[in-house]
Amino acid sequence: MFKQLLFLATALSFSAIAQDRRPTTPPAASGTPAATAPAAPAAAAPKAGPKSYKEVITDKSKTTKGLFIVHKLDEKYFFELPDSLLGREMMAITRLSQSSTTPGSVGLPAYGGELLNRQVVRFEKGPDNKIFMRSVAFINVSDDANAPIYKAVRNSNLDPIAMAFDVKAVRKDTSVVIEVTDFFKSDNTVISMSPIVRQAYKLTMLQNDRTYIQSIKSFPINTEIKVVKTYGVTPPMPSFGPSTSPIPSVNLPAASIAGAVTMELNTSFIALPAVPMKQRLFDLRVGYFANGYTVYGENSQRTEDKTFVVRWRLEPKNKADEERQRRGELIEPKKPIVFYIDPATPKQWRKFLKMGVDDWNVAFEKAGWKNAIRGEILADNDTTISMEDARYSAIRYFASDIENAYGPNVHDPRTGEILESHIGWYHNVMKLLKKWYMTQAAAADPRARKNKFDDELMGQLIRFVSSHEVGHTLGLRHNYGASTATPVEKLRDKEFITKNGHTSSIMDYARFNYVAQPEDGVTDFFPRIGDYDIWAIEWAYKPIYDTKTAEEDKLILNKWYKEKALPNRRLWFLTETNPYDPRSQNEDIGDNAMLASGYGIKNLQRIVPNLVEWTKQEGEDYDMLEEGYNEVVTQFRRYMGHVTKNVGGIYETPKSADQDGPVYEPTPKKMQKDAVAFLNQQLFNTPKWILDENILRRIRPDMGVDFISKIQETTLSSLFASDRLQRMIEMTEKTADAYSMDELFADVKGGVWGELKTRKAADAHRRNLQKIYVERMIATLNAPAAVGFPSTTPMKMFGAVVAPSVDIRKNDVQSMVRAHLTSLQGEIQAALPTITDKMTKYHLQDCVFRIKKALDPK
Structure with missing residues (x-):
C-alpha cells in the first residue's frame, strides 16, 4: 500500500587515528654550558606493537x-x-x-x-x-x-x-x-x-x-x-514556491x-548467519523482492545472474518436528517471526496493529507452519527490549503529519534471509485512510459519513494497512494485477464478497470496494489476506526437503506453479510496475476499468450532494469540506487514468519457457474502443455533476472550470503520448483487427468536436477542451527529437518494465497528426458560416488560425 524505503551507503569516508609521538630529548641541566654539557643518554624507544x-x-x-x-x-x-x-x-x-x-x-x-x-x-x-x-x-x-x-x-x-x-x-x-x-x-x-x-x-x-x-x-x-x-x-x-531540486x-x-x-x-x-540459509531462486511469476549477483562458474560458458528472493528463515525445532511436517502436520518454527508494537503507539490502536501481524498465520499454515508470526504489545514500562536493537523487529510509531506507512526489511545479501524489520507507521496515515474510505465507500457504508470515524472502523482500517506492510516485510511486492481477477459484477455480489473479498491480494493497491452500490447489500469493503497471498507465502516458505541446491528446488517450485497457480487466475502475479498493461494498475478494482469506473462515478455522484452535511463541524470552517471534495476530484481523476491505460495497451503475462502462449498480447480492440467512448461520455462531455455550486461557493472563488480542463488536458496528453501511438502503429502492422491510431484520432475528435455536427454553441468548458485538443495535436506535430532512455527495447529489472523513448519524427505519428489537423481545419471552416453564437465563432476562428500557423509556419 505504501512505499518501501531503502537507504544504502553510496560512498565511504576514511578517518585516521593519530599515532603516539616519541618523547622529546630532555633539556640540558641548569648551569651547564650547552657546548660542554655531557651528552644525555638516548631515550629508549617505546616498545613497538601491542x-x-x-x-x-x-x-x-x-x-x-x-x-x-x-x-x-x-x-x-x-x-x-x-x-x-x-x-x-x-x-x-x-x-x-x-x-x-x-x-x-x-x-x-x-x-x-x-x-x-x-x-x-x-x-x-x-x-x-x-x-x-x-x-x-x-x-x-x-x-x-x-x-x-x-x-x-x-x-x-x-x-x-x-x-x-x-x-x-x-x-x-x-x-x-x-x-x-x-x-x-x-x-x-x-x-x-x-x-x-x-x-x-x-x-x-x-x-x-x-x-x-x-x-x-x-x-x-x-x-x-x-x-x-x-x-x-x-x-x-526562504522559500518562495515549490522546490525544483x-x-x-x-x-x-x-x-x-x-x-x-x-x-x-x-x-x-x-x-550474519554462520550457516547461510539455502536460497530460493527468483521467479517473475511470483511477486517477491529479490537480491542477486553475477556468478562466474568454472564450467559455465557465460556469466549467470543469480537472483534470489528475500524471506525469513523458518526451520523445525528438531528432527521429530521435521518428520511431522513431512507427513503434512503443522509445526511451530524454531524461531517465529515476531513484531513488537512500539510503546509510543496510542493504546486504542495497538491491538489493531497486532491483528494485522497475526492475520498472516492463515497463509503460513498453508506452508506447513503453525504460529509462525505474531505481534507482541510491549508494556509501557518494558525496558527489556530496545526498539533500536537489531535482534527485534518492530512497528515504530512516528508523530508525523506524513500520510504514509512503509514496510522495509534488512536481509543477508548472500542468501536473501531477512534478519529484521522496522515498519514505519506515521500518525497521519489515519487521515489518508479516512479520506479514502469516505470517498470510496460512503455511498454504501453509513459508518463512513462523518468527520471522525468510530474507533472500531478506524481500527479495522489500521489493521488492513498493518497487514499490507507486514506483507512487504515478509518479502512480498505489490501485485497490482490481483484485483483484475475479480469480474466487476462480482464486486456487487454480497455472498461472493463475504467469501472472497474484492481482490485476491492484500498486496494490491485495491484499497476499498468502490463498485458496490447501496442497493447491493455489500457490507465488507476491506481488502484481506487473499488467495494470492496464501499461495505466495506457500511458494516461498514451504520447506523443500531432500534437495541440496536452490537449482533443484527451482524445478520443484516450477511444478508447484503449474499445478496450483497456472490454472487459477486469482493466483497470478502480473508484475508490480508496467507502463503497458491495463490489468496492472494501482488504485483500481475489477476486470473492466470502464464498468468499474462507471459504478464508481455513480457512487461519487451520490456522495457529492452530501459532503457539506457529512463534513460539517460546529464552530469550524470548511477545511474538511474542501479536503473531502478534493479527494472526490482525485478519485474521479484516477478513474480516467484507469480507463486511458486500456488504449494502446499490451497485456504482459509472465511465463517460463516451458509454458505455452505469448507473453505479450494487445488489449482487445473492443476494450480500447470502449475506453475512448467512456472518456468521451464521462470526461470530454463536461462532468457538471462534480461542479456542485453548494460546495464550490464555500471553498473556492471560481467555479471549477480550470480544474476540469486540467483533468481533460492530462487525459488527452496521455492518450496522444508518443509511446502509446507507437504501440498502436506496431499493433496495426501485426494484427488486422487492431485498434489503429487513425481510429483513435477519429473517435476522440468525434467526442471533443461534436458541436461541428450539431452546430450548437460551445460553452466555456467545451471551448477550453477544444483548444487543448488543438494545442496537443500541434505539440505532437512539432515534437523535437526524443530524449531519455535511448534503447529501442524496454528495460527490465525483476519484471518491472521501463518504456524506451520514441522519436516520432521517424515514424508515422506526425504524418497522421498532420492529416487529422488538415481535416479538422476543413471541418471547422465548413461549420463557421452556420455558427450564430458569437463566442463560439471567435473560438473556432482562433482554432483555424492556430492550425494554419502550425501546418504552414512560414
Whole structure:
C-alpha cells in the first residue's frame, strides 16, 4: 500500500587515528654550558606493537560480553575481537534513534527508528599490527572457492578498507583488542548516513566537542552502539514556491535556532548467519523482492545472474518436528517471526496493529507452519527490549503529519534471509485512510459519513494497512494485477464478497470496494489476506526437503506453479510496475476499468450532494469540506487514468519457457474502443455533476472550470503520448483487427468536436477542451527529437518494465497528426458560416488560425 524505503551507503569516508609521538630529548641541566654539557643518554624507544593485555584492559575496566567483548575504561571503549570473528561477515545497521528533523520529502529518514544506512563489513588482520574493517559488496562471485576462476573474481572485486585500527593488545593469541572510541565518534559512512541523506539535511562538519558515545551494549549475536552526534548545518533559505531540486530536503528547526543539529544514532553490528540459509531462486511469476549477483562458474560458458528472493528463515525445532511436517502436520518454527508494537503507539490502536501481524498465520499454515508470526504489545514500562536493537523487529510509531506507512526489511545479501524489520507507521496515515474510505465507500457504508470515524472502523482500517506492510516485510511486492481477477459484477455480489473479498491480494493497491452500490447489500469493503497471498507465502516458505541446491528446488517450485497457480487466475502475479498493461494498475478494482469506473462515478455522484452535511463541524470552517471534495476530484481523476491505460495497451503475462502462449498480447480492440467512448461520455462531455455550486461557493472563488480542463488536458496528453501511438502503429502492422491510431484520432475528435455536427454553441468548458485538443495535436506535430532512455527495447529489472523513448519524427505519428489537423481545419471552416453564437465563432476562428500557423509556419 505504501512505499518501501531503502537507504544504502553510496560512498565511504576514511578517518585516521593519530599515532603516539616519541618523547622529546630532555633539556640540558641548569648551569651547564650547552657546548660542554655531557651528552644525555638516548631515550629508549617505546616498545613497538601491542602492549600486554593487562596493561590495556586493567581491573578498572567495565566489561560486557557478546558479539564483541566490550571494555570501557574511563571514557574510552575497546572491542575485543576473538580470532573466530575475524573474516566473518556481519551487518552494520544504523538508525536514527532521536532527532529533531521534519521531512520535506516522503522517503527521507527523519524520525526515531528510521533506517539511515546498512553495510556488510568484516574485520581482518592487516600488516603492521593493524585490524582492517572492510566494506563488503556482493556483485560478482564464484560459487566454487577451489576453482581457478575464484581467484580471478577476487582479483577484480577487492573490498575497500573502510577503517584501520591499531592492535592495542593481544590476549593469549586468541583475541585482539582495538580502541573504537574515535571511530564511533567519527562520521565514517559505515556507521553514519549516506552522502545523499547528508546533502538533504544540508549538514556540514561534525562538531567533535558536542559528539559523544552514549552507550555500547553487547548481546550474543549483536552489539549496539548509541552515539549523539552534532553537525554544523547550512540554515534554510526562504522559500518562495515549490522546490525544483531533484534532491529531497528536510526542515531542521535547530538550524535556524542554533546553527547546528544534534541527532542520536544507533548502530547495530549483527553477525550474519554462520550457516547461510539455502536460497530460493527468483521467479517473475511470483511477486517477491529479490537480491542477486553475477556468478562466474568454472564450467559455465557465460556469466549467470543469480537472483534470489528475500524471506525469513523458518526451520523445525528438531528432527521429530521435521518428520511431522513431512507427513503434512503443522509445526511451530524454531524461531517465529515476531513484531513488537512500539510503546509510543496510542493504546486504542495497538491491538489493531497486532491483528494485522497475526492475520498472516492463515497463509503460513498453508506452508506447513503453525504460529509462525505474531505481534507482541510491549508494556509501557518494558525496558527489556530496545526498539533500536537489531535482534527485534518492530512497528515504530512516528508523530508525523506524513500520510504514509512503509514496510522495509534488512536481509543477508548472500542468501536473501531477512534478519529484521522496522515498519514505519506515521500518525497521519489515519487521515489518508479516512479520506479514502469516505470517498470510496460512503455511498454504501453509513459508518463512513462523518468527520471522525468510530474507533472500531478506524481500527479495522489500521489493521488492513498493518497487514499490507507486514506483507512487504515478509518479502512480498505489490501485485497490482490481483484485483483484475475479480469480474466487476462480482464486486456487487454480497455472498461472493463475504467469501472472497474484492481482490485476491492484500498486496494490491485495491484499497476499498468502490463498485458496490447501496442497493447491493455489500457490507465488507476491506481488502484481506487473499488467495494470492496464501499461495505466495506457500511458494516461498514451504520447506523443500531432500534437495541440496536452490537449482533443484527451482524445478520443484516450477511444478508447484503449474499445478496450483497456472490454472487459477486469482493466483497470478502480473508484475508490480508496467507502463503497458491495463490489468496492472494501482488504485483500481475489477476486470473492466470502464464498468468499474462507471459504478464508481455513480457512487461519487451520490456522495457529492452530501459532503457539506457529512463534513460539517460546529464552530469550524470548511477545511474538511474542501479536503473531502478534493479527494472526490482525485478519485474521479484516477478513474480516467484507469480507463486511458486500456488504449494502446499490451497485456504482459509472465511465463517460463516451458509454458505455452505469448507473453505479450494487445488489449482487445473492443476494450480500447470502449475506453475512448467512456472518456468521451464521462470526461470530454463536461462532468457538471462534480461542479456542485453548494460546495464550490464555500471553498473556492471560481467555479471549477480550470480544474476540469486540467483533468481533460492530462487525459488527452496521455492518450496522444508518443509511446502509446507507437504501440498502436506496431499493433496495426501485426494484427488486422487492431485498434489503429487513425481510429483513435477519429473517435476522440468525434467526442471533443461534436458541436461541428450539431452546430450548437460551445460553452466555456467545451471551448477550453477544444483548444487543448488543438494545442496537443500541434505539440505532437512539432515534437523535437526524443530524449531519455535511448534503447529501442524496454528495460527490465525483476519484471518491472521501463518504456524506451520514441522519436516520432521517424515514424508515422506526425504524418497522421498532420492529416487529422488538415481535416479538422476543413471541418471547422465548413461549420463557421452556420455558427450564430458569437463566442463560439471567435473560438473556432482562433482554432483555424492556430492550425494554419502550425501546418504552414512560414
